[in-house]
Amino acid sequence: xxxxxxxxxxxxxxxxxxxxxxxxxxxxxxxxxxxxxxxxxxxxxxxxxxxxxxxxxxxxxxxxxxxxxxxxxxxxxxxxxxxxxxxxxxxxxxxxxxxxxxxxxxxxxxxxxxxxxxxxxxxxxxxxxxxxxxxxxxxxxxxxxxxxxxxxxxxxxxxxxxxxxxxxxxxxxxxxx
Amino acid sequence: xxxxxxxxxxxxxxxxxxxxxxxxxxxxxxxxxxxxxxxxxxxxxxxxxxxxxxxxxxxxxxxxxxxxxxxxxxxxxxxxxxxxxxxxxxxxxxxxxxxxxxxxxxxxxxxxxxxxxxxxxxxxxxxxxxxxxxxxxxxxxxxxxxxxxxxxxxxxxxxxxxxxxxxxxxxxxxxxxxxxxxxxxxxxxxxxxxxxxxxxxxxxxxxxxxxxxxxxxxxxxxxxxxxxxxxxxxxxxxxxxxxxxxxxxxxxxxxxxxxxxxxxxxxxxxxxxxxxxxxxxxxxxxxxxxxxxxxxxxxxxxxxxxxxxxxxxxxxxxxxxxxxxxxxxxxxxxxxxxxxxxxxxxxxxxxxxxxxxxxxxxxxxxxxxxxxxxxxxxxxxxxxxxxxxxxxxxxxxxxxxxxxxxxxxxxxxxxxxxxxxxxxxxxxxxxxxxxxxxxxxxxxxxxxxxxxxxxxxxxxxxxxxxxxxxxxxxxxxxxxxxxxxxxxxxxxxxxxxxxxxxxxxxxxxxxxxxxxxxxxxxxxxxxxxxxxxxxxxxxxxxxxxxxxxxxxxxxxxxxxxxxxxxxxxxxxxxxxxxxxxxxxxxxxxxxxxxxxxxxxxxxxxxxxxxxxxxxxxxxxxxxxxxxxxxxxxxxxxxxxxxxxxxxxxxxxxxxxxxxxxxxxxxxxxxxxxxxxxxxxxxxxxxxxxxxxxxxxxxxxxxxxxxxxxxxxxxxxxxxxxxxxxxxxxxxxxxxxxxxxxxxxx
Numbered sequence: 001x002x003x004x005x006x007x008x009x010x011x012x013x014x015x016x017x018x019x020x021x022x023x024x025x026x027x028x029x030x031x032x033x034x035x036x037x038x039x040x041x042x043x044x045x046x047x048x049x050x051x052x053x054x055x056x057x058x059x060x061x062x063x064x065x066x067x068x069x070x071x072x073x074x075x076x077x078x079x080x081x082x083x084x085x086x087x088x089x090x091x092x093x094x095x096x097x098x099x100x101x102x103x104x105x106x107x108x109x110x111x112x113x114x115x116x117x118x119x120x121x122x123x124x125x126x127x128x129x130x131x132x133x134x135x136x137x138x139x140x141x142x143x144x145x146x147x148x149x150x151x152x153x154x155x156x157x158x159x160x161x162x163x164x165x166x167x168x169x170x171x172x173x174x175x176x177x
Numbered sequence: 178x179x180x181x182x183x184x185x186x187x188x189x190x191x192x193x194x195x196x197x198x199x200x201x202x203x204x205x206x207x208x209x210x211x212x213x214x215x216x217x218x219x220x221x222x223x224x225x226x227x228x229x230x231x232x233x234x235x236x237x238x239x240x241x242x243x244x245x246x247x248x249x250x251x252x253x254x255x256x257x258x259x260x261x262x263x264x265x266x267x268x269x270x271x272x273x274x275x276x277x278x279x280x281x282x283x284x285x286x287x288x289x290x291x292x293x294x295x296x297x298x299x300x301x302x303x304x305x306x307x308x309x310x311x312x313x314x315x316x317x318x319x320x321x322x323x324x325x326x327x328x329x330x331x332x333x334x335x336x337x338x339x340x341x342x343x344x345x346x347x348x349x350x351x352x353x354x355x356x357x358x359x360x361x362x363x364x365x366x367x368x369x370x371x372x373x374x375x376x377x378x379x380x381x382x383x384x385x386x387x388x389x390x391x392x393x394x395x396x397x398x399x400x401x402x403x404x405x406x407x408x409x410x411x412x413x414x415x416x417x418x419x420x421x422x423x424x425x426x427x428x429x430x431x432x433x434x435x436x437x438x439x440x441x442x443x444x445x446x447x448x449x450x451x452x453x454x455x456x457x458x459x460x461x462x463x464x465x466x467x468x469x470x471x472x473x474x475x476x477x478x479x480x481x482x483x484x485x486x487x488x489x490x491x492x493x494x495x496x497x498x499x500x501x502x503x504x505x506x507x508x509x510x511x512x513x514x515x516x517x518x519x520x521x522x523x524x525x526x527x528x529x530x531x532x533x534x535x536x537x538x539x540x541x542x543x544x545x546x547x548x549x550x551x552x553x554x555x556x557x558x559x560x561x562x563x564x565x566x567x568x569x570x571x572x573x574x575x576x577x578x579x580x581x582x583x584x585x586x587x588x589x590x591x592x593x594x595x596x597x598x599x600x601x602x603x604x605x606x607x608x609x610x611x612x613x614x615x616x617x618x619x620x621x622x623x624x625x626x627x628x629x630x631x632x633x634x635x636x637x638x639x640x641x642x643x644x645x646x647x648x649x650x651x652x653x654x655x656x657x658x659x660x661x662x663x664x665x666x667x668x669x670x671x672x673x674x675x676x677x678x679x680x681x682x683x684x685x686x687x688x689x690x691x692x693x694x695x696x697x698x699x700x701x702x703x704x705x706x707x708x709x710x711x712x713x714x715x716x717x718x719x720x721x722x723x724x725x726x727x728x729x730x731x732x733x734x735x736x737x738x739x740x741x742x743x744x745x746x747x748x749x750x751x752x753x754x755x756x757x758x759x760x761x762x763x764x765x766x767x768x769x770x771x772x773x774x775x776x777x778x779x780x781x782x783x784x785x786x787x788x789x790x791x792x793x794x795x796x797x798x799x800x801x802x803x804x805x806x807x808x809x810x811x812x813x814x815x816x817x818x819x820x821x822x823x824x825x826x827x828x829x830x831x832x833x834x835x836x837x838x839x840x841x842x843x844x845x846x847x848x849x850x851x852x853x854x855x856x857x858x859x860x861x862x863x864x865x866x867x868x869x870x871x872x873x874x875x876x877x878x879x880x881x882x883x884x885x886x887x888x889x890x891x892x893x894x895x896x897x898x899x900x901x902x903x904x905x906x907x908x909x910x911x912x913x914x915x916x917x918x919x920x921x922x
Contacts, residue, residue, distance in 0.1 A: 011407045013395030013425050015798035016814045017267040023810065024251035024273060030813045045823060045858045046435040050428035133253070135264050135400055136407035 002061075002144040003079035003117055004172040005131070006151050006160065007054050011138035014039055014052040018130035018139070022056075025118065025129035032105055034115040035130055051177075054130065054139065057082060057103040057115040058163065058171030065095035065104065073112070079143065080172065081119055086111040100167040117141070144172070226679040227255065227733030229664045231332060231656035232268040232275065233801040234353065234375060235400050236664045237261035238734045239269065241657055241679035249273055249657060249679055257734040259401070259668045260376060266398040267799045267814065274810035275638065275655045276683070280878050282640055282652035283684035292627060295645045295877065302687065302695065305649050309607075310699035312632035312648070313344065316605045322346050323566045324604040325632075326589045331610025332661040332676070333636065333653060333689025340693045341607065342563040343705040348570050348589050348603060352616040355585035355903050361514045363580050363901045364528030367765045369541055370755025372582070374550070374667055379511050381405035383545040386506030388417045388499075390441055390531065392515040393424040398798040399516070415506070417499050419444060422793065422821070422866050423859035432499050438791050438864055439521050439782040439907065440489040445530035446779055447485035448500045450477045452537050455497075457504035459539030466752060467536055469764025469776070476776045488779070507538040509545025522896030522905035525580075526777040529765065533777070536761045542746040549742045553671035555663060556721045558714065560705050572601045578902035580771060585902045587617055587895075593626040605632035609689070610653070614642035615803045615870065618892040618906050636689065639807060640877035651692055654682035660690065660711045663718060669744060671737045673722070675715070675729040690714075773900055782896075782908060784863075789843065789910035790826065791864040794888040803870035806881035817885035819855035821866035827856040830913050839914040840865075842891045849874055851919050852886040865911060 014037045022034050035056035042049045059082045066074045066082060073088035074095050084095075084104075089111040096104045096112065107113040118128035122141075126132065131139040142149030151174075160174040225240040230252075238258035244250045252272050256263035265272075285305035286297035300308075316324050322345030327337050330351050338349045354362075362372035381387060382405040394406050406426070410416070416430040419441065427433040436444060452458050453474050463470050482493035503510045512534045518524050540546025570584060573592035578585065590613075593603040606627075617623045627633055627646045635647035644650045653659075657679050664674040682688070690711035697706050708714040716726035724735055746752055753759050757766040769775040785791050799814040800806065820840065822832055832838065837851035850872050860866050871885030896905030 010429065011410055013398075013403060013407075013798065015267050015395070015398055015403075017265070017270055017798075019814060020267050020270040020799075020810055021251075023813075024270060027250075030809050033813075041858060043858065045423070045861065046433070048423045048428070048433075048858055050423070050425070050859075052425070052428075133264055133270060135261075135266050135398070135403050136395075137264075137404070138407065 001079040002172065003059065003081055003122070004142070004144045004151050004174065005117070005128075006140040006154050006174040006176055008138040008140075008154075008158075008176040009051050009053055010176065011136040012037075012052040012054055013136055015135065017133050017135060018054045021129045021133035022115070025121075026116070028113070029108055032107070032113070034113065053175055055101070055103075055163070056130070056173070058101050058169065058173045059115075059117060060172065061170035062168060064098040064100070064167075064169060068094045068098045070094065078119060078123070079117075081117045083116055083119070084112050084114060086113075100164045100169065101171075226677055227674070227730060228252070228656060228676045228679065229674045230265065230269040230272055232272050232805060233398075234330075235260055236666060236674070237265055237269055237400050238664065238674035239265055240733065243679060247680070249276055255674075255733045257732065257736065258674060259670060259672055259736070260666060261400050262404060264400070264404065266400045266403070268398065268801055268805060268811060269400070271799070271805075271808060271810035271814070272657070274808035276657045276680075278639070278807055278809060280640065280807055280880065281638055281655075281684065281686070282644070282650060283686065284652060285685070286647075286650040288648050292633070292646045292648075293624065295640075295875065297650065300649075302685075305651060306696050306699050308649050309632065309634045309696060313605060313700060316631055317345070320602070320604050321567065322564070323348070323568045324602065325607070326350065326570070326593070326603045326605070327607045327609065328352065328586055328589065328611050328613060329609040330616075332656065333693075334609045335662045336689045336693035337607050337609050337636070339705055340697055340700075340702065343697065343702040344700060345564040345566055346569070347566050348584060348592075350570070350584035350586040350589045352586040352611055352613070354583045355581070355587045355901075356519055356616060356618070356906075357517045359519065359581065359583065359585070359901055360524035360898055360903045361516070361518050361528045362582060364525050365514065365532050366582060367580070367756070367767045368529060368532035368536065368762055373514050376401050376666060376668060377514070377516070378547050378550040378667070379513060380545050380548045381511060382408045383509060384409050384414050384506070384511050385509040385545055386415050386417065386503050386511070388419070388503060388510070388512040389426060390419045390445075390513065390515060391520070392513050393420065393426055393795055395425040395429075396798055397516065397796040415502060417502065421861040421864050422795075424795075432495065432502070434491045434495060434499070435861060437488070437490045438793065438861070439784075442523065442527050442530060442777060442779045443480065443485045443488040444491060444496065445527065445534060446477055446480035446777065447482045447496050448503070448534060449473070449530070449537065450480045451482060451497050451500035452504060452534070453477060455501070457501065458537040459507055462508070462539035463537060465749075466754070466761045468756075468758040468760035468762050473533065473763045473776055480779065488781075503538055506545075508540045508543035510538050510540050511535070511546055512538070512540070519898070519903040520905050520907040521782050522898050522903075522908070523780050524898050524903050524905060525900040526774065529768075530777040533763050536763060541761065542752070544745050548669060548744045550667040550669070551671045551739050551741055552667040553665050553673050553722070553737045554740075555665055555673060555718050558707060558717055560707070568601050570603065573599055574902070577899070580767065581901040586613075587904050588902055590617055590623055590626045594622070594629055602629070604630055606630055607634050607636070608643055608647070609636040610804075612637075612641035612643045612803050614646070615887055615889045618889060618895045618904050620890055621893070636692065638686070639804070640875055641803070642873065642875050645875055652684070652686045653692070654686035654688055658682040658686070659688035660715065661688070663715060670739060672734055673729075673737065674734045675726070677730060768900065771900070785910035786843075789912045791907065792842070792888060792891055792909045792911050793864050793866045793907065794869045795866065797868045800868065800870055803873065806870055806873055806884075807878040809880065812880050815868075816881070817853060818868040818871040820852045820886070821855050821857050821860040823860050823862045824856050824858060825862050827854070830915065832856065832913065832915070837919055839917045840886060840891060840911040841914050842893060843910045844893045846891060846893055847914060847917070848872065848886040849890060850883045850886055851917075
């Protein structure tokens with residue numbers, strides 16, 4: 001089982017609902033976030049192009065954060081999801097430096113925090129909070145090993161890209177373009 | 178009955194979406210309710226309670242979830258709700274911040290110094306009501322009850338409205354009309370005999386072509402419409418966006434027409450020219466349903482794409498191509514009427530042009546165009562008849578704006594400034610949930626009107642600027658802490674939704690129903706509030722439509738059967754439109770009767786002088802006007818607005834992104850605070866852009882005080898629509914004052 005998310009940049013309006021929904025679902029303190037929205041502009045008026053991306057931890061298959069964690073707090077969990085055990089985390093921030101996606105932050109309580117793919121919801125058969133709330137339904141979540149899953153289906157149909165593929169991290173976030 | 182512990186254990190599954198889904202859980206809920214005698218107070222043991230959102234006017238229905246300590250944790254959309262389909266927008270999701278905002282109004286206040294200075298003393302509710310009631314009685318004695326008015330933009334307004342009508346006045350105005358969607362309603366009523374209303378009856382989900390004129394869906398997060406736009410994109414619909422700014426939706430459009438601001442009418446007329454002259458219109462539909470085609474055909478001959486090019490800067494080829502694109506999709510095409518349309522003072526005529534285009538394309542009443550909406554009919558308890566007011570705000574308008582179908586907030590404001598020729602002036606205001614200082618253009622005039630009043634009472638949850646001018650401030654509890662009237666909104670299927678408190682009100686705050694009723698008692702009008710509690714009133718109403726408060730507490734939303742027309746016109750169906758001719762009026766007899774152009778014309782508008790730029794404002798998806806500016810969750814996403822500047826302009830002024838500048842408008846008004854510059858290709862060289870609702874000047878709102886610039890402060894030139902009195906606000910020009918430093922304020 002390999003959990004992954006596909007995000008349709010053609011539908012995302014950058015409203016940041018995913019950010020608030022994550023904050024309230026996961027008690028992320030105000031001033032911090034586990035997901036965020038990026039706007040990329042290209043061109044000169046009036047020949048313009050824009051891409052909007054809802055970003056978060058890429059839950060990489062080859063995660064530099066897991067590799068560099070001195071205590072084993074950063075680890076792979078169900079479906080390849082990368083998690084941090086807050087009790088084992090000493091807040092050294094090595095993982096923050098190693099992450100090419102800047103997906104991690106130090107929680108005010110001293111441990112490193114980040115997106116969990118809402119594993120607590122997924123285990124109950126629900127979608128991650130960001131996917132469930134998105135008004136444009138631009139996010140697809142599921143198991144890459146299951147050809148019938150929404151995420152497998154959409155990746156079969158559409159062109160996509162991953163972020164910083166040259167880092168060799170094998171990310172599990174796909175952006176439909 | 179199961180023990181509470183068992184209930185909690187089961188209900189914790191609610192996170193998995195199971196609660197009340199199945200029979201077992203339903204019966205537990207029923208048990209809880211039935212064994213709780215004070216069920217009207219609400220089943221606080223539930224882990225989720227129904228609400229409909231109050232952060233904007235879309236009023237999505239959802240569920241408020243609490244944590245194990247009974248604290249509000251999150252708000253999630255109700256799957257049954259046609260307005261949101263289980264998905265709240267960022268503002269709705271962040272609605273929790275309204276409850277937790279520590280800067281909320283906490284207790285009734287009575288002003289101790291002159292208006293505009295925030296010097297208040299705390300008062301008891303009784304004292305506050307006594308103050309208001311005695312002033313109202315005095316106004317009634319001296320000027321008549323008609324000299325009172327209500328401004329409202331919130332659910333509680335219904336009860337203050339009832340109070341005012343019982344008192345003898347019908348001056349009940351919402352800025353959402355004359356400052357927002359009014360011209361659209363008048364234009365569509367005069368064309369189709371029917372307004373657009375809210376939520377809009379646009380059939381976006383099935384459209385093949387969506388035309389947006391200055392409407393920035395996605396940034397204005399009108400939830401249902403944004404959802405349907407996304408569905409339409411999925412199904413391959415083409416979007417045509419007309420906007421001087423590269424809006425988010427422009428980035429998703431097949432055609433973006435970067436029009437010169439204030440020239441939209443020219444483009445709309447040229448589109449008509451192409452559609453008529455190339456024979457692209459729906460001939461059968463036009464023949465059967467419309468009035469005045471021949472006049473229109475003659476009328477638009479002079480508006481060629483070549484002519485429009487010179488006015489709009491949009492190339493003739495692109496005008497033709499987009500017109501053909503619309504016709505190819507017809508009737509599944511929507512030339513979107515927009516929502517905030519008070520721009521240049523000829524807005525009713527612009528929206529008439531939009532309505533006419535839709536008529537030519539045959540999209541009204543057709544799948545993928547505009548559906549026939551229906552609203553639930555919920556009877557109200559019979560009250561004694563309201564006294565008939567002898568006069569109202571219209572008497573101060575000199576016979577103007579007869580076609581306005583609702584009261585003008587700006588008109589009521591004007592009617593409060595006594596003039597030599599006026600034998601009637603409004604003397605007392607109740608302001609409910611609308612920050613008039615940042616809502617009405619021309620702040621100076623608003624403040625002048627306020628200073629003339631004998632009474633101004635403000636009901637709000639936050640210490641908005643308007644509360645600083647109040648004689649009495651009544652702190653309302655947030656929508657998460659109160660019942661309100663049922664949400665009865667139009668849609669494909671009529672639906673009703675319940676709002677009930679998830680928690681008890683924080684501080685010494687109260688719901689509108691209670692306030693209005695207490696005030697009614699002081700004014701000897703309690704007969705108009707026969708139910709002691711709002712729960713009883715809602716329950717009575719719900720029982721008339723075959724449900725009950727108890728059922729609604731469990732389901733939150735109920736869809737009712739459609740009783741009237743079908744969603745779309747049947748092929749060849751005979752339809753009688755509610756106009757003078759019974760037809761869709763391409764040529765408006767109603768406008769002609771009132772002495773206005775029966776068909777829209779192009780009128781040039783003033784342009785900015787050298788060194789000045791047109792002030793364009795809009796919305797951000799995470800904020801609603803100024804009401805969310807201090808919300809901790811939403812401020813976290815966006816805590817100030819920025820001034821969008823084209824790189825060419827930035828170079829000329831030596832501006833760079835991140836720098837703060839003051840702005841000065843054509844009338845010499847300098848922004849109270851500086852604004853952060855955002856240099857971006859997304860805005861035309863002749864305009865600047867900012868999001869509305871920032872630049873708050875009330876220090877009691879600590880999170881948003883002094884953050885960004887208030888566009889309203891810079892909107893001093895108001896171009897009034899002669900047809901219905903809408904206040905056009907896009908004729909203001911600003912320049913940069915880089916010489917003033919931030920510390921100088």
